[in-house]
Every structure is written in C-alpha cells, then in structure tokens.
Amino acid sequence: MDNQPSADAARRPSPRPDGQPRAAGGRLLVCIDSSSAAGQLVRSASRLAEAARVEWFAVYVETPDDHPTFEDQEQIAKTMRLAAQLGGQTVMLSGFSLRDTILDFVREQGVSKIVLAQIHQPGWRRMLSFTLADQLRRRANDLDFYLIAAGDQEPQPRSAPRRDVWLLVRDYGLAATGVGLCTGLALALFPYLALTNLVMIYLLTVVIIAALLDQGPSIFAALVGVTVFAYCFVPDYYSFSLANTEYAITLAVMLIVSILISRLTSRIRYQARAASQQERQTAALYDMSRNLTTKLSLADLLPEAIEQISRTFDSQVAILMPDGAGKLHLSAGEAFPDDYGSEMLVANWVYRYGHFAGLGTKTLPKARGFYLPLRASQELIGVLRLEPTRPHKMIALKSLRFLEALGSQVALAIEREHLHQQTHQTQLQIEAERLRNALLSSVSHDLRTPLTVIAGSASSLLEGETSLDATTKAELTQTIYDEANRLDRLVHNLLEMSRLQSGQTKLNFEWHVLEEVVGCALAQLEAQLQNHPVVIHLPADLPMVRIDALLMERVFINLLENAIKYTPEQTPVTISGWITQQKLLLEVADRGPGLVPGDEELVFEKFYQAGSGSARGVGLGLTICRSIIEAHKGHIWAANRTGGGATFRFTLPLEEGAPLLDKTLPEM
Numbered sequence: 009m010d011n012q013p014s015a016d017a018a019r020r021p022s023p024r025p026d027g028q029p030r031a032a033g034g035r036l037l038v039c040i041d042s043s044s045a046a047g048q049l050v051r052s053a054s055r056l057a058e059a060a061r062v063e064w065f066a067v068y069v070e071t072p073d074d075h076p077t078f079e080d081q082e083q084i085a086k087t088m089r090l091a092a093q094l095g096g097q098t099v100m101l102s103g104f105s106l107r108d109t110i111l112d113f114v115r116e117q118g119v120s121k122i123v124l125a126q127i128h129q130p131g132w133r134r135m136l137s138f139t140l141a142d143q144l145r146r147r148a149n150d151l152d153f154y155l156i157a158a159g160d161q162e163p164q165p166r167s168a169p170r171r172d173v174w175l176l177v178r179d180y181g182l183a184a185t186g187v188g189l190c191t192g193l194a195l196a197l198f199p200y201l202a203l204t205n206l207v208m209i210y211l212l213t214v215v216i217i218a219a220l221l222d223q224g225p226s227i228f229a230a231l232v233g234v235t236v237f238a239y240c241f242v243p244d245y246y247s248f249s250l251a252n253t254e255y256a257i258t259l260a261v262m263l264i265v266s267i268l269i270s271r272l273t274s275r276i277r278y279q280a281r282a283a284s285q286q287e288r289q290t291a292a293l294y295d296m297s298r299n300l301t302t303k304l305s306l307a308d309l310l311p312e313a314i315e316q317i318s319r320t321f322d323s324q325v326a327i328l329m330p331d332g333a334g335k336l337h338l339s340a341g342e343a344f345p346d347d348y349g350s351e352m353l354v355a356n357w358v359y360r361y362g363h364f365a366g367l368g369t370k371t372l373p374k375a376r377g378f379y380l381p382l383r384a385s386q387e388l389i390g391v392l393r394l395e396p397t398r399p400h401k402m403i404a405l406k407s408l409r410f411l412e413a414l415g416s417q418v419a420l421a422i423e424r425e426h427l428h429q430q431t432h433q434t435q436l437q438i439e440a441e442r443l444r445n446a447l448l449s450s451v452s453h454d455l456r457t458p459l460t461v462i463a464g465s466a467s468s469l470l471e472g473e474t475s476l477d478a479t480t481k482a483e484l485t486q487t488i489y490d491e492a493n494r495l496d497r498l499v500h501n502l503l504e505m506s507r508l509q510s511g512q513t514k515l516n517f518e519w520h521v522l523e524e525v526v527g528c529a530l531a532q533l534e535a536q537l538q539n540h541p542v543v544i545h546l547p548a549d550l551p552m553v554r555i556d557a558l559l560m561e562r563v564f565i566n567l568l569e570n571a572i573k574y575t576p577e578q579t580p581v582t583i584s585g586w587i588t589q590q591k592l593l594l595e596v597a598d599r600g601p602g603l604v605p606g607d608e609e610l611v612f613e614k615f616y617q618a619g620s621g622s623a624r625g626v627g628l629g630l631t632i633c634r635s636i637i638e639a640h641k642g643h644i645w646a647a648n649r650t651g652g653g654a655t656f657r658f659t660l661p662l663e664e665g666a667p668l669l670d671k672t673l674p675e676m
Contacts, residue, residue: 034120036064038096039110039140042080045125046087052156053123054094065117066091069101069109072278081408082364088409089383100409102282104275107143114151126155183225186217187232191240203241207262210237214266218273226274230266234259289410292320296414300421309425310340313418321411322397327382327418328355329390336391354379355391362388367396380415384423392418458491458498465491490535515556515639519667522550522592525557526583529564536569539577545584551666553592559636566629567596567656575600575653590662591642597655602648611646633658 038053040046050066057064068084088098103109114122124141141155190213194206210233218226238259243251250256299312310327318325326341336355354372358365358379366375377395381388392415465484469476476484523546530542564583571581579599586593603611612634630646637644637658644658 034062035118036060036062036121036123037110037114037117037119038064038066038091038123039125040066040068040084040087040091041125042083043125044083046083047090049123049125049156050087050091050094050096053154054091054096056121056123056154057096060121062121064096065099065113065119066096067099067101067110067113069103069106071102071104071106071109072275079370082369085408085412086363104278106140107147110140110144111148114148119151121152121154123154123156126157179221179225180228183217183221183229184232186213187229187236189213190233191236194237194241198241203258206237206241207258210234210262211266211269215269215273218270219277223270223274226270227267230263230270233266234263237262289413292316292410293413293417296417300417306339306422306425309421313414313421314341317392317394317411317414317418320414321394321407323394324377324397325395326377326393327390328359328393329422330359339390341393342395351375351377351393355393358391359388366393380411382415382419382422384416384419386423389419389422389426458495461491462488462495493535515559517554517556519552519554520557520560522546522553522585522594525555525560526564528557529561529568532561532565533568533572536572537581540572540575541578541580542568543580543582545582547586550585550587550592551662553660554663554666555640555660556636559639563633563636563658564596566633570629570656571596571598571600571654574598579653587662592660592662593657594660595655595657597649597653599649599651599653602652602654603646605648608646612644630656 036053036057038050040049053064053066066088068088088100091098099113101109101113103112110122113119122144124144126141141153144151145153187210190210194209197209198206214226214230214233217229238250238255239246239248242255242259296313296316299316300309314325314327317323324342326343327339328336329339330336336352336359354366354375354377357372358381362381362383363371364378364380365371366377366379367373368378377393380392380394382390382392394411465488469481469484472480526544526546530537568581575581575598582595582597584595584597612630614628614631633656634644637660641661642659644656646654646656649655
C-alpha cells in the first residue's frame with residue numbers, strides 16, 4: 009500500500025449528488041481487515057483526521073461467514089493497537105452484514121467520512137460492484153468516501169476452519185436421521201392428512217435440525233427433505249416425475265422456505281452465542297475490575313488476577329515482571345516447566361518487542377505457552393504467560409481480544425499500585441522536607457536560648473575568674489551544666505523525631521524488665537525530679553516485656569519531663585501499671601493544672617504546646633512518645649484526672665513465651 013492517499017481522495021471529498029460541496033466536520037471511520045496493508049490504511053486515516061481536526065474510529069466487523077486464522081486475529085489486534093496509539097477509538101462490531109453493520113454504526117456515531125481500501129479488480133468485477141466501497145456508496149450517498157490505494161491484489165477470502173471429520177459425519181448423520189424419522193411419521197399419517205400438512209411436518213423437522221446443528225446440516229436436511237417428499241408423496245409416487253406442474257411450485261416454495269428457515273435459525277443461534285459470550289466476557293471484566301480495584305499491593309493483586317484469568321481460559325497462568333536491572337523474573341503464578349531457558353527466551357522477546365508470541369502464533373510457535381505483553385498507559389510492565397491445561401490447545405480465536413482486555417486491566421492495576429507506591433514515597437519526602445523546614449523555623453529560638461546562657465555563663469567565669477567567689481562560680485558552672493543537658497535532650501528529640509518520621513529507625517526488640525527501664529529514666533532526670541516526688545505502683549508479678557529499651561526509656565523521660573514542666577513544685581508524679589486484656593497498661597500521672605478540654609489529642613501533634621509561653625520546649629516530646637508506642641503496636645492517649653492533674657496512658661502488647669524472672673535473686 010502507498011504511504012500517501014490517492015490523489016483524488018486526499019485532495020477533496022467526493023461531491024454530493026446535487027453537485028454541491030459537502031460540509032466539513034463530523035467524524036471519520038476507517039474499516040480495517042486482517043491484511044498486512046491495514047496498518048498503512050490506519051496511518052492514512054490518522055493523517056486525514058488530523059488535517060480535518062475530527063475524531064476518528066478504527067472499526068473491525070465480525071460476521072458469521074468470517075473464519076479468521078490465529079495469524080489474522082493477531083494482525084487485527086496489532087492494527088487496533090496502532091490505531092489506539094495514533095489517537096483513534098478502536099471498535100469491534102458483530103453483525104450478519106458487513107455493509108449494514110457499518111452503516112448502523114455510522115448513523116449512531118455521526119460519522120461523515122469513511123476511509124476504505126481501494127482494491128484493484130478486473131473490469132468484470134468492477135461492473136458487478138462487489139466491493140464494500142460500492143455497496144456503501146449505493147446505500148449512503150450523503151457520506152464522504154476516501155479510497156486509499158491498497159495494491160493490485162484483493163484480499164484472499166477466509167476459509168472456514170477445518171472441523172473434525174467425525175463431527176461432520178455425526179452432524180450430517182443426525183440430519184439424515186431426522187429426515188428419515190420425519191418421513192416415517194409422514195408415511196404413517198399420509199392416509200389421514202393433506203399434502204400441505206405433510207409439508208408442515210418437514211418444515212418443523214428442518215427448524216428442529218437448524219436449532220440443534222449448524223447451518224450446513226440444516227440446509228442438507230432441507231434439500232434431502234424436499235427430495236424425499238417429492239419422491240414419496242407427490243404423484244406420480246415413488247418417482248421424480250410430477251403429474252401436475254403445480255407440484256413443482258409447491259416443492260420450490262418448500263425448498264426456499266426450508267432454506268430460509270435454516271438460515272434464520274442459524275442467525276438466531278449465532279446471535280444467542282454472541283450475546284452469551286459477550287455477557288460472560290462483560291461479567292468477567294467487571295469481576296476483574298472490581299476485584300483488582302480493592303487490592304493495593306502486588307502480593308494481593310497478582311494472585312487475584314492469575315486466579316481469574318486461569319479460571320476463564322482453563323490455563324496455567326504466570327506473570328513475569330522486570331527487576332531493577334530490567335531482567336524478567338517470575339512474579340506470580342505457576343512455575344515454568346523444565347525447559348525454563350527456552351520459555352524465558354520467548355518471554356524476553358515479547359517484553360522487548362511488545363508482540364504476541366508462543367503457542368499458536370507465527371513467532372516462536374513451538375513454545376509450550378502463549379505470551380501476551382502487559383501494556384499499561386505508559387510502557388510495557390511485564391508479560392502474561394498462558395499454558396493451556398490440555399497440551400497444544402490454542403487460545404480460542406474470538407477470545408484473543410478479550411484476553412488483551414483482561415491483560416490491560418492487570419497492567420493498569422499493577423501500574424496503579426506502582427504509582428501509589430511512588431506517590432507514597434513522594435509524600436514521605438515532602439513530609440520529611442516540611443518537617444525539616446518546620447524544625448529549623450521552630451527550634452531556632454529554643455536552640456539559641458541555652459547556647460546564649462552557656463556562652464554568657466562561660467564568659468562570666470572567664471572574666472571574673474579572680475573577682476567571683478566560689479559560690480557564684482559554682483552557680484555559673486551548674487547553669488552551664490543544666491543548659492548543656494537541656495540542649496542535649498533537645499537535640500536528641502529533634503534527631504529522634506527525624507528518624508521516626510523518615511522510617512529509618514529500626515527497633516531492637518528484646519525481653520526486658522520494665523522496672524529497670526523506668527529506673528534508668530528516673531536516673532537521667534534525678535536533678536529535675538528533686539522537687540517532684542515520684543510514686544511507683546507496678547505489680548510484683550509483672551512479666552518481662554519485649555520492647556526496644558532505649559526507645560521505651562525515651563517515652564518515660566519525655567512523659568516525666570512534660571509533668572515537670574507543667575506542674576508546680578512538690579506535686580507528686582505517679583507511675584502505675586497493670587495487666588488488662590492481654591495488654592500491659594502503663595500510666596504517668598501528675599497533679600498539675602491538667603489539660604485544656606479538647607486538647608487531649610492536640611498535645612500529641614508536632615510543635616503543639618499547651619499554654620504557649622508557660623514552659624520551654626518545641627513541643628516534640630509527646631509526638632515522639634506516640635511514634636514510639638505505635639511502633640510497638642500500642643496506643644497512647646491523654647486525659648484529665650479526677651481531683652486535678654493530667655494522666656498519660658499507653659498500652660504495650662504482652663507476647664507469649666516471656667522468660668521467667670528468678671525470684672530467688674536478691675533485689676539490687
């Protein structure tokens with residue numbers, strides 16, 4: 009086929025019957041077939057549609073008389089993909105007449121331009137107007153037709169698929185048996201019924217045969233039935249000579265009606281099969297879409313897709329996807345057969361070139377499986393492999409496009425999951441960047457204050473080394489020490505918050521005695537707790553808990569520091585614990601002013617401070633506590649105490665298999 013449209017087609021549309029030019033606009037339709045020239049036809053249609061700035065359709069019509077081979081079906085699918093890549097809408101239609109089906113679609117979609125292949129035919133064929141273009145022009149003079157040169161050869165007619173000889177013998181034998189039974193019944197009723205009634209018996213037989221068998225056996229039954237009827241029941245009896253010429257008309261009408269009935273019945277059966285197949289495919293696509301949209305991880309998505317496709321096509325299914333280096337590997341489904349290497353060669357070829365290959369195709373047909381590229385909206389993301397349960401059974405021809413649709417859904421679902429992961433990572437990066445910016449803006453004052461105090465105290469010590477008394481020097485030294493510790497805890501909280509939010513902290517779970525963790529936290533805050541007595545109520549039979557001791561120690565330190573900052577001096581702080589519902593419930597409570605109603609959840613947010621200005625800090629301590637407790641699969645919350653004060657409670661799961669404490673050891 010030439011790359012450019014023919015001159016009379018590309019320059020101007022055909023004129024209207026009244027000689028007036030046709031109006032611009034409307035949509036464009038291109039009719040494709042299984043020929044190798046269909047790709048050039050689609051490209052020409054794309055250029056015409058782009059020049060006219062109109063939508064366009066690539067349409068393939070399937071009729072009962074079509075019997076495409078697997079190679080034809082593969083070529084059709086390839087042409088459809090090309091049309092979609094060029095911006096066209098691909099449509100598969102089914103109908104009894106190619107001409108009528110196209111015209112119905114044209115009227116429904118408002119198509120005003122049709123692109124067809126111009127086939128060079130002998131003169132006697134052109135005079136008889138057998139081409140599709142001539143048929144369409146006779147029925148639709150208001151359309152613009154663009155005929156694209158398609159070479160000198162017209163497409164070869166599609167031959168019907170060869171059926172098993174025994175099936176043909178069975179079907180035609182059943183048809184002959186039906187006519188024989190009908191003849192026996194007619195002979196029994198011949199003395200009692202008129203000739204027209206006997207004709208009805210034969211017509212009923214033809215209808216029954218046409219409803220049960222294909223069109224060939226039903227037409228055969230019609231011909232045999234008319235022949236037997238003429239021989240047995242039309243005078244002269246038991247001969248083919250007719251005593252009256254009127255019987256010839258009766259037999260001719262009987263034959264025509266029988267053939268029409270057989271053809272109409274075959275059409276109804278074809279429509280019923282097509283509707284049933286379409287309904288099954290639609291239901292399968294709906295189920296696939298519904299099931300895949302609920303899966304957000306490949307571990308759940310891939311097995312669901314494999315199970316659906318395997319059940320639909322009665323095949324062993326596998327999905328192969330590339331790793332970080334671009335090398336295919338088995339992601340889900342049935343393991344490859346023993347000849348793994350040769351099958352992987354086929355899979356790699358499909359992934360590289362994006363075409364079908366394997367069983368039943370022209371490319372690498374000796375493979376044991378059929379390989380379909382999984383094409384998403386942006387790129388190829390993998391390969392789908394089907395190996396029929398019955399060896400060497402190819403995929404049904406009419407199911408190839410359906411398989412492509414299922415594969416596209418799987419590819420889009422995988423792509424959606426990848427995009428979801430990328431979005432999640434992007435959100436984490438944005439959140440980390442926002443956290444860093446917020447930390448820099450929020451802690452600048454809190455970092456500067458202890459540094460200023462430390463610098464001022466150190467400067468006073470240096471300048472007044474001879475003039476300051478020992479008491480003042482000790483106070484300045486203590487101030488430097490306290491502010492350095494405060495600065496250290498502040499920096500530690502900032503670093504801990506950054507690690508927790510970025511997901512870089514790895515918990516070191518080990519069995520620990522909770523009393524030891526609490527004791528370590530109290531030891532670090534010994535100086536700050538001098539004016540706040542601590543009361544501990546922990547059960548004597550408290551089991552060991554599996555925790556990250558350093559992080560859990562940080563929880564108690566932050567909760568105790570929070571109580572110190574927001575409660576008056578000499579008010580007690582209570583640490584309690586008890587076991588409830590297979591969980592360890594711990595509490596740190598104080599007798600301060602308590603929480604502002606409504607702030608019970610806000611106090612755990614980053615940079616939030618209850619009573620701004622009442623205490624120094626950046627508001628990260630409770631946020632870190634929540635992150636650590638949630639990392640331990642626990643829960644933390646805050647509430648006001650009866651009688652005044654605030655309480656912070658959190659739970660830790662109790663796991664089985666905790667080591668037993670040796671009660672005989674002396675207490676330390």
